[in-house]
Amino acid sequence: MPWPTTSTPRPTQPGSASSCPILASLDSGDTVVDHPRGARHAHDPHRPIGPTRFPRHRRPGPRRGPLMEWREARATVHRFGAEMPRATERVALQDAVGRTLAGAVHSLTALPSFASSAMDGWAVSGDEPWILGAPILAGDPPPTTVLAAGTARPIATGACVPAGTHGILRSENGELVPGSAAGTVPTLIRSAHTGAHEPARGEHVRARGEECGLDERMLEPGCLLTVPRIALAAVTGHDTLTVTTQPTVELLLLGTEVIESGIPGPGQVRDAYSPEFPALLSGLGVRLSALRRLPDDLDQTIDAIRSSTAALVISTGGSARGPADHLRAALAALGASVLIDGVRMRPGHPVMLARLADGRLMLCLPGNPLAAMLVLASLGVPLIDGMLGRPLVPLGRVTLAHDIANLSGSTRLVAYRLTDDGAVPTARQGSGMLRGLAEADGVAVVPAGGACSPEPVATIPLPW
Numbered sequence: 001m002p003w004p005t006t007s008t009p010r011p012t013q014p015g016s017a018s019s020c021p022i023l024a025s026l027d028s029g030d031t032v033v034d035h036p037r038g039a040r041h042a043h044d045p046h047r048p049i050g051p052t053r054f055p056r057h058r059r060p061g062p063r064r065g066p067l068m069e070w071r072e073a074r075a076t077v078h079r080f081g082a083e084m085p086r087a088t089e090r091v092a093l094q095d096a097v098g099r100t101l102a103g104a105v106h107s108l109t110a111l112p113s114f115a116s117s118a119m120d121g122w123a124v125s126g127d128e129p130w131i132l133g134a135p136i137l138a139g140d141p142p143p144t145t146v147l148a149a150g151t152a153r154p155i156a157t158g159a160c161v162p163a164g165t166h167g168i169l170r171s172e173n174g175e176l177v178p179g180s181a182a183g184t185v186p187t188l189i190r191s192a193h194t195g196a197h198e199p200a201r202g203e204h205v206r207a208r209g210e211e212c213g214l215d216e217r218m219l220e221p222g223c224l225l226t227v228p229r230i231a232l233a234a235v236t237g238h239d240t241l242t243v244t245t246q247p248t249v250e251l252l253l254l255g256t257e258v259i260e261s262g263i264p265g266p267g268q269v270r271d272a273y274s275p276e277f278p279a280l281l282s283g284l285g286v287r288l289s290a291l292r293r294l295p296d297d298l299d300q301t302i303d304a305i306r307s308s309t310a311a312l313v314i315s316t317g318g319s320a321r322g323p324a325d326h327l328r329a330a331l332a333a334l335g336a337s338v339l340i341d342g343v344r345m346r347p348g349h350p351v352m353l354a355r356l357a358d359g360r361l362m363l364c365l366p367g368n369p370l371a372a373m374l375v376l377a378s379l380g381v382p383l384i385d386g387m388l389g390r391p392l393v394p395l396g397r398v399t400l401a402h403d404i405a406n407l408s409g410s411t412r413l414v415a416y417r418l419t420d421d422g423a424v425p426t427a428r429q430g431s432g433m434l435r436g437l438a439e440a441d442g443v444a445v446v447p448a449g450g451a452c453s454p455e456p457v458a459t460i461p462l463p464w
Contacts (some may be wrong), residue, residue: 067344070378070411070445074392077353077379080339080361081386084311087245093234096225099243100285100388105219108237110209114142115161119204121170122152122188123161129177129187136160152188167199212236222389224285247387248289249281250310254317255367256295256324272369272434273316276464280376284384284463286312296324302333311360312387314380317367320350327352327364336362343379344410344448347371347431351379361387368431374413374443378460396459398423398444405450412448413460415440422453 068076088102117123117136124130126149135154136143143162147153155161155168173194177187190198212218218236219229225241233241257268264270271293278288289310294300296318305313318327331338335357343351348371352364363380365372382392401422406412416423418441425444426436437443444451445458 067342067349067410068340070343070345073340073343073345073351073379074382076340077363078382078386078392080353080355081383082389084247084359084361084387086247086387086389088242089245090240090242092240093230093238096230096233096241096243097227098283098285099225099241099246100390101219101221101223101225101229102242102244102389103221104217105233105236105238105241107212107214107216107218110214111211111236112206112208115208116206117155117157117159117161117168117204118206119168119170120157121155121168121204122174123147123155123165123167124152124169124188124199125164125166126150128189130189131187132176132185136162161205165205166201168204169194169199170204173198222391224390244285244388246285246287247311247384248309249286249312249314250289250308251277251281251291252301252304252308252313252315253291253293254296254301254315254327256297258293258317260293273372280464281314281384284381285388285390286384296326298326298329298333301326301330305330305334305356305362308360312384313356313360313362314365314376315362316365316372319352319364319366331356331362343375345375345378346408346410346412347429348375348378348413349410351375353379353383366431369434370429370437371431373434373437374460377443377462377464378413381461381463393461395445396442396461397456398442398459399456400444400451400453403450403452404444404446406446406448407450409448412446414444414446415442416444417441423457 086102091099122130122132123136125147130150130152133147133151133153135156136159137156138158140159142160143153145162147162147164149164152169153162161168169188169190173191174188175191177189179186190196218232223229225243230241251273253271253273255269258271259268260271260274262270274291274293278291281288290308292304294304301318315327318325321328328338331352331354336354338352338354340351340353342349345351347368348366350364350366350371352362354362354364356362361383363383365375365380385392398416398418399422400416401419401424404412404414404425415426415429415436417426417439418424423442423444426439429436442462443460445460447457451457
């Protein structure tokens, strides 16, 4: 039975504050991974592993109103995205990979469109021995004569099966017998290892319409056009598809302390977003229209948001309430409506979603790298999916190798690595760190109150 989603773990469970003195002494905002007794450090076998502690990150300034729960926020951003207007366009199949289908796709032909052989071998009729006729190859026109009883024709995979065919005898299951006299044709018999009733009626024959009939509904609106889906559209007769036009996105990277290249000096940090965010956003199905870096300046922030023409503006930094955080003031000056002001999640709680005065959306990510990436993965992706008309992707599931106690009162997003025993949290998961996420196979959604192994927990579908 999983722990209740409250700020206090169930006392009878391993890893609860009452059963572990180490957990009981922790700050109430910490998250702890309780490793099994006697576990040793991977790189130092003489060093025992204690509970893994994820520190609470306090932020300055008063909080205005209650935070939205993470699961509610995920559904909410998707709904706001789905309410945005969408345009469509027609594209060739070779340009459709990664796009979003705008309308249902129906088959323009039955599949297969003719009865065909699923094997190399012989089309046979009646009982052996079979007198051989002319071969039938893939691409040949359909045979015009019925295959008579006691006859067979060599046939290639994908070739049209002649009328009168009982089944296809596979090439490894037949044996040719030379003619007994001059001018006689060879005959075909079953090999010694082949069953007396092989092939069964219709065996190794792909019937017409076996996969789909004419005008069957094949693909649904809103689906991501993957390689197999585009291949399906092609074999059912389509040359082009109607897709959702890619929304434009502008990136605003805020922070006076952020440098674009080189080694940061005292008081500086390296830009962690511009090298990979453009490719990531492109993979999500949107088109990056601009990327701008801004200092922590209110007037410049207002001007940048006002001058943007993108359907979605994504910013990093400036979403908290510190002395250098100007996003709230900028949005207020522009007449924007704040739709989400903080989410009960760690890391990433200062996230905001706003609707600008002209109806466009702005997603404000925190400035810390881990927080920004997890907010983009868990909330930004559903927002973009909604804008594209895609459904909200269900969360995955993973089994934890050890109990995780989450005393923060918020949903905790925990990067993990997969082992034979289950998911194990990576080290170094402070909101300003990246090593833990860089080493991760996935991100688990640990509810407030914690999660108990071996109960499965939800996982975020990662976009990278």
